[in-house]
Amino acid sequence: xxxxxxxxxxxxxxxxxxxxxxxAAPPADGWVVWxxxxxxxxxxxxxxxxxxxxxxxxxxxxxxxxxxxxxxxWIAYQDNATAVFLIRPDGSEVQALTTSSDHVPFxxxxxxxxxxxxxxxxxxxxxxxxxxxxxxxxxxxxxxxxGSASLLWNALTWDxxxxxxxxxLYLYGYTGANGSITSGFSAVIxxxxxRDKVYWFGSGCWPFSPxxxxxxxxxxxxxxTHPDIxxxxxxxxxxxxxxxPEVAHADADWGHEYNPRVSNDNRWLVYMASAGCxxxxxxxxxxxxHEIGAGPTERSRITKTxxxxxxxxxxxxxxxxxxxxxxxxxxxxxVTFFASASATPAAQTLKLKNSGxxxxxxxxxxxxxxxxxxxxxxxxxxxxxxxxxxxxxTRGTYHGDIVITVDGALNSPVTVPxxxxxxxxxxxxxxxAPDTGTSSMGSIDSGVLDANPADMPMMGSVDAVHVSExxxxxxxxxxxxxxLADASVVPVTGKKDGGCGCHVGTTSHDAGFWTLPLxxxxxxxxxxxxxxx
Numbered sequence: 001x002x003x004x005x006x007x008x009x010x011x012x013x014x015x016x017x018x019x020x021x022x023x024a025a026p027p028a029d030g031w032v033v034w035x036x037x038x039x040x041x042x043x044x045x046x047x048x049x050x051x052x053x054x055x056x057x058x059x060x061x062x063x064x065x066x067x068x069x070x071x072x073x074w075i076a077y078q079d080n081a082t083a084v085f086l087i088r089p090d091g092s093e094v095q096a097l098t099t100s101s102d103h104v105p106f107x108x109x110x111x112x113x114x115x116x117x118x119x120x121x122x123x124x125x126x127x128x129x130x131x132x133x134x135x136x137x138x139x140x141x142x143x144x145x146x147g148s149a150s151l152l153w154n155a156l157t158w159d160x161x162x163x164x165x166x167x168x169l170y171l172y173g174y175t176g177a178n179g180s181i182t183s184g185f186s187a188v189i190x191x192x193x194x195r196d197k198v199y200w201f202g203s204g205c206w207p208f209s210p211x212x213x214x215x216x217x218x219x220x221x222x223x224x225t226h227p228d229i230x231x232x233x234x235x236x237x238x239x240x241x242x243x244x245p246e247v248a249h250a251d252a253d254w255g256h257e258y259n260p261r262v263s264n265d266n267r268w269l270v271y272m273a274s275a276g277c278x279x280x281x282x283x284x285x286x287x288x289x290h291e292i293g294a295g296p297t298e299r300s301r302i303t304k305t306x307x308x309x310x311x312x313x314x315x316x317x318x319x320x321x322x323x324x325x326x327x328x329x330x331x332x333x334x335v336t337f338f339a340s341a342s343a344t345p346a347a348q349t350l351k352l353k354n355s356g357x358x359x360x361x362x363x364x365x366x367x368x369x370x371x372x373x374x375x376x377x378x379x380x381x382x383x384x385x386x387x388x389x390x391x392x393x394t395r396g397t398y399h400g401d402i403v404i405t406v407d408g409a410l411n412s413p414v415t416v417p418x419x420x421x422x423x424x425x426x427x428x429x430x431x432x433a434p435d436t437g438t439s440s441m442g443s444i445d446s447g448v449l450d451a452n453p454a455d456m457p458m459m460g461s462v463d464a465v466h467v468s469e470x471x472x473x474x475x476x477x478x479x480x481x482x483x484l485a486d487a488s489v490v491p492v493t494g495k496k497d498g499g500c501g502c503h504v505g506t507t508s509h510d511a512g513f514w515t516l517p518l519x520x521x522x523x524x525x526x527x528x529x530x531x532x533x
Contacts, residue, residue, distance in 0.1 A: 024291040026050035026300055027316050030263065031089070032270055033075055034287050034312040035064035038305045045077050047089070050268075050289060050314065052302045058091050065104045068315040070111045070211060070264050071333070073355065074127050075313075078104070084116055086127055089320050097125055098132075104311075109158045109211040110332035117153055126331070128353055136163070142196045143169060143176075151188075155209045157216070159336040159419070162234065163190040164207035164216060169198065176200050178238050187218035189237060193338055199237045202230060210262040210292075217246060217260050217269070225250050228296075229260050229271060248296040251276045254286070263314040267292060270302075272310035285310040323356030327410040328363075335385050335402075335418045337371075339393065341425035347386030350416060352404065361407050369400030371420045376402060385418065394429035395422045 030050030035043045039057065043064045048055040058066075062080040069075070074086045076097065084098040084105055103117035113124040113133075120138035125131065136153075139145045149169040156163055165188055173182040177197040187201035201207055204221030214234040219227045229247040236242045249255030252275055260271040269290045277283035286309050287302040303309040330350055337345040354360045365383065367376055372393055377384040385402065398420040405413040 024294060024298070024300075026289055026302075027265075027268070029318065030268065030314060030316045031068075031319065032287060032289075032302060032312050032314045033058070033066040033068060034272075034303075034309055035066060035077075036303075036305070036307060036309045038307040038309070042080075043308070045075070045087075046309075047075075048302065050302065050316075052304075056091075058087060065311050066313055067105060067107055067114075067261075068264070068313045069107050069114075069127070070109060072264070072315045072317055073320045073329075076105055076107070076114050076127075084114070084125075089315075092322075097127065097130060103152055104154075106153075106155050108156055108160065108332070109209070110160065110334050110336075112332035115153070115156065120147075122153055126351070128329075128355070136192070140195055141190060141198075143174075143198050154207050157209045157214075157234065158212055159338075159421075161192055161336075161338065162209070162216075163192055164188075164201070164209055164218075165190065166205045166207065170200055174198075174200075178240065184221065189216070189234075201232065202240075202243065204230075206259050208260055208262065210266050211264055212266045215292075217262070219258060219260070220245075223248070225255055227251075227257055228255070229257050229269065229290075245296040246292065247271070247290050247299065249273075249299070254288070254301075257288075258285070259311050261313050262292070263316050265316040268314055268316070270312045270314040272312060280308065280310060283308065287312045289314075323410055325356055325410060326354050326358045326360050326406070326408060327356030328360065328404070328406045328412045328414055329353040329355040330382075330404055330414045330416060333414075333416060335416060337387060337418075337420045339387065339390055339420060339422045339426075341390075344387055344390055347384050349381050350383035350385060350402070350404075352382045352406075354409075356410060360409055363404050363406045366403045366405075367400065368403070369418070371398045371400040371418050374400055374418060374420075387420070390422075393422050393426050395424055395426040396429060397421050 027050055031047060032050055033045055033047045036046050037043050042062050044057055045059045045063045045066045046055060047058050058075075059077065063077045063085070066075050066077040072089060075089060077085055077087065078101060079085060082101045083096060084101050085094060086097050087094045097114065098116060100118065101116050102119060105114050105116040107114055108124060113126045115122055115124050115135065121134060122136040123132040124135050138147065138151060141151070143149065144151050150167055152166040154164050154166060166185060167188045168185050169188060170176070170181050170183040170186050173180065176199055177191070178199045181200045183200065183203045185205060186203055187205060187207035189199040189201050189207070191197040191199070201216070201218055202220050204219040204227060207216060207218035209216050215231050216234060217229055217231050220230040221227055223230065223245065225248050228245050230243060231246040232240060233242040246269065247257055249257070254273045254275050256274040256276050256278065258272050260269050262269055269292050271288055271290070272285045273288050274283045274285045284306060286304055289300045289302055290298055330352055332350065335348050335350070339345055352360070352363060365376060365378065367374065373388040373390050375386050375388050383402070383404070400418040402416040402418060403413050404416065
């Protein structure tokens, strides 16, 4: 009876001691970059750990909209003239990528490059070669071809199939792929396999995709405590059945959420929020962190300053550092094919690069494949990955791997997953079809990397149907986790008046807050048990 009474007293007092949800601790190896005007009236790029510590100013000439590459090797940002620059996470190797940009750039999740909107074109720039490749033109999308509706591209999904953008297409009413809707500026989703199809995501802006899975996010403009961050499954494009809040707080309670981004490990959502103010130049925004799926009220605060802290990007993992030997980098780090019975998908190229010093030895390539008709060839541009005869293909999803090994190089071997998605134009597989196992192709040598593509050795196709899941290799990350050397960046010192060193890294409930209430609760329970015994 005494024990039962003690537990009753404990649960009675729990709401007083724990007035809100318990929040996940920020990852110890997490890093965030953002733009801030905390030091003067000019926006600059800053970097800190995910708990808000070790705040460092990275730029000094005016910069904003920073974005971390999926593998952490580059941070892209725009200067005051909207030119795009690259900088290493340690502040070194600052270099221009473009001379102009019309919209905030974003990285492709497959690590192949930085997507930049220039006028009516979306180009992907290789950060190492500075080469820009046209990915899409506005005229390629029938609903936007006449230029009457805006389209501000914000992200591509992990498989590069869906384009997420902001648009006023629905301003006066529009019948899209998921119905007739009238809305103000909206988040929309364009199916790049069927470019006439535009899906209304929701009223609001800043749609964004994670590096894996089918959840997509945006800022909802007409929700109960708008603006909030809402999510939806791509499987529900036609119905929006899974449309629900991911982060939702009252506007006045630092609930004016804006500009969500998902970390490279697919676990964290980082965003900016104010206490009810919207304008980016004059409002007091701070950076917040949310664990995806933990509930709409879960959040931790990364910054706390009187100025503007916004447009964050997050990276989790070992931080890039210069290498004293060759280091293998393969981009993209995954390949996805969408096949229909009427057309074979175009071949894709895997670039083999050296992100360290010295020279790379010849590469050997092995393919363990459950992808029917997969062909791999070595040539001057790297590895050409394509599909051959798909006449016997049945509908479904197939998986395989390409393993690239370079002796003496860091980050070797690199495993590149290959996914083939065969649509409903193919026949349904027969019930009880045998599993033929996983086949392996022989190695080929990269001594012909500079050869004419017509002379490239072609590896034969493998028709095994065994499905083997594989995780994308994160290129350009040393096996050894190291700290940042800040010698080449300008450190920001703490200030007693609420500057970047004051209150940085606090969460909604400070850890020290619990010490006294917990001690008092323990004494109360012990005394209660003594009285009843």
